[in-house]
Amino acid sequence: MASVVARALVAVDAEKASKQDLELLKKLVMEFKDELDALGVKVDKIDKRVAVLEKNLGGWKLSGQIYFDANFADYDSYDGTYGTNKDGIENDRKFGFGRLRFFLGKQIDENTSLLVRINAADGNFTWDRAYVDTKLPYDVNFRFGRFNFDWESDLGLYDPYTVNNDATFGDWDVDGFQLAKTWGNFDVTAIVGRNTGIGYDYDDNGSKEITDDNTHMAYALKIGTQGEKWMFGAMGYWLNADNLGAEIDVNTYGVYAGYNFTPAVQLKGVYYFQDIDHSLVGLEDSPKSWKAILDVKQDLLKFTSLWIEYAQQDNMFLGTNSYNYLGSDEMNNKPWNNNTAKIWNIIADQKWNDKWGTYLRYWQADWDTAGVDDTKNWTVGVRYQYTPAIQFKLEYDSVDYGDNNGGYGDYDGKNNIFRFRTTVNF
Structure with missing residues (x-):
């Protein structure tokens, strides 16, 4: 027996x-x-x-994340998050939910699971992700439904400290299919879908921006390998317009690499180049973007960790890179021309014990354009982990767009904000 x-x-x-x-x-x-x-x-x-x-x-599992924010702002330029504009209309006190998300999951069998994410905003509940993961023959992982893919985040290529920071390119929600397979240290992921929320609008100056029009098919492929001290690989994104309201195909190719000098010190980066199918005379149709990161853990320096990031991005590069922290949206004044922005993002994060932590952040962009001032942003904050599920955070953020943009840049002046955030994870 x-x-x-x-x-x-x-x-x-x-x-x-x-x-x-x-x-x-x-x-x-x-x-x-x-x-x-x-x-x-x-x-x-x-x-x-x-x-x-x-x-x-057999059972359903419910989890969630709640941010409740008390914002006290002082600014003289437009900021859509807090409801001000250049005409002086201000709403410099705002209390409310910065995030209200619920996750409902079910383990259907040993190899198959279902996850649904529900977002609540302005009293309305909407599901924005719902997908099934299962395993096919030969250990191929198969996902279908509405899901997010963010390969830069998976690879640690943007900082983990600022909640609102974003990928240079990627971080898409998509309705479609994903296949993934791993052979030892080697992995391949392929995605086919649409409704990525990407489209392009032109303004009177001939510039364009990503909008919420669902007008493109999305194809993506990542091939990579990773060892104890190194990682490298390549990514491709093909966004093909198939709607009468869309005029632009965007093909984006990226290569990434990283090396761990010690378990506490890593040098890593990513390089992108694009092929944009547009007809704007005199504007670049093959822009590039790259960034290099030195990531130093607190284990080495003892009193702080350090994230030192330097990026160069052609101003015509179409991406999701926002560096949007505390609603300041430092990329607001990025012009559309053939010049190249130079960006620094430096973060020092200190964990003093299991309860207390502090952090400092400095961000700066040189837009490489006459008539557009540099944008500078700095943040300081303290957090307290009251229980494993509840955290309190108090932070001050200031962004300075400059005073001499002459109407070419979208924003002038400074925005300052104190924010008290209560976070609950369950």
């Missing part, structure tokens, strides 16, 4: 077992524990595995 149970333990990873099956198997494991030990079966590990499966199968 112990031999029969042992064979069942071997097969359980490959078969779809019901909750009742797992409960019975667990009882048999406990009853024949000594005999299974004698047969050389690792009962403790199998017992934990069965317990995890038993816990996950």
Whole structure:
């Protein structure tokens, strides 16, 4: 009988077992524990595995994240987040939810799970992600539905400290399909979908911006490899217009690499080049963007971590890179021309103990354009982890767009804000 149970333990990873099956198997494991030990079966590990499966199968799991913000602002330029404009209309006190998200998940069987994300904004609840993960033959991971893919985040290519920072290119929600396969240190991911929320509008000056028009098919491919000290790979995004309101195809190619000098010091970066199908005379149709990052963990310096990032981005580069912190949106004055912006993003984050932490951030962009001043932004903050689920954060943020943009840049002057945020994770 112990031999029969042992064979069942071997097969359980490959078969779809019901909750009742797992409960019975667990009882048999406990009853024949000594005999299974004698047969050389690792009962403790199998017992934990069965317990995890038993816990996950059959039930729905609810989790969520809540930000409640109290904002006290002082500014003299437009900021859509806080409702001011250049005409002097101000709303410099704002209390409300910065984020209200709920996640509903179900482990359907050992290899298949469902996740739905619900966002609440202005009293309305909408689901913005709903997808199924399962495993196909040959250990191919298959995902379908509405999901997000953000390969820069997966690779650690933008800082983990600022909540609102974004990828240079990517971080798309898509309705479609994803296939992923891993061979040792080598991995491949492919995506086919649409409704990525990308489209392009022209203003009177001939510039363009990403809008919310769902006008493009999206194809994406990432091929990479990673070892204990290194990583490198390549990415491709093909956004093809297939709607009468869309005029532009955007093909974006990227290569990335990273090297760990020690477990606490990593040098990494990404380089992009684009092929934009547009007909604007005199404007670049093959812009480039790259950034290099020195990531130093607090384990090395003891009193602080350091994130030192330098980027150069052609002003015609179409991406999601916002560096948008505390609603200041430092990229507001980025012009559309053939020049190249130079950007610094430096963060020092200190974890003093399990409860307290502090941080400093400095950001600056030189737009390489006459008539557009540099944009400078700095932030200081303190956080307190009241319980594992509740955190309090107080921070001050100031962005200076400059005073001499002469109407060419969208924003002039300064925005300053104090924010008290209460975060709950459950």
